[in-house]
Amino acid sequence: MPRLRPSVETELGTEIQCAKCGEFWPAEKDFFYFHKGRPHSWCKDCYSNDPKIIAKNLRHKQLAAARYEAKKQKDSNHANHPKPA
Known part of the structure; x- marks a missing residue:
C-alpha cells in the first residue's frame, strides 16, 4: 500500500509537503515537477538546488x-x- 504524503486543504486548494524541506506548497506545476500526473516528492526549489x-x-x-x-x-x-x- 503506497504511503500518502501529508497534505492540507487551503483556500488555494490542496497543498502537499515537500519531502526535503518540509514546507507545504500548492500541488501545481509551478511548485513541483510532475511525472505521469503525480508530483515529484521534492519541490522545484529543493530539486534545483x-x-x-x-x-x-x-x-x-x-x-x-x-x-x-x-x-x-x-x-x-x-x-x-x-x-x-
Whole structure:
C-alpha cells in the first residue's frame, strides 16, 4: 500500500509537503515537477538546488557544447574541402 504524503486543504486548494524541506506548497506545476500526473516528492526549489542535480545539468550543458563544437568543426571542414567535379 503506497504511503500518502501529508497534505492540507487551503483556500488555494490542496497543498502537499515537500519531502526535503518540509514546507507545504500548492500541488501545481509551478511548485513541483510532475511525472505521469503525480508530483515529484521534492519541490522545484529543493530539486534545483540539490548538488547531484546541479552536477547533472552541468554535464548536460558541457555535452551539448561539445556536440555543438564538433558539428561546427565538421561543417567548417566540409566548407574547406569542396566536392570534386
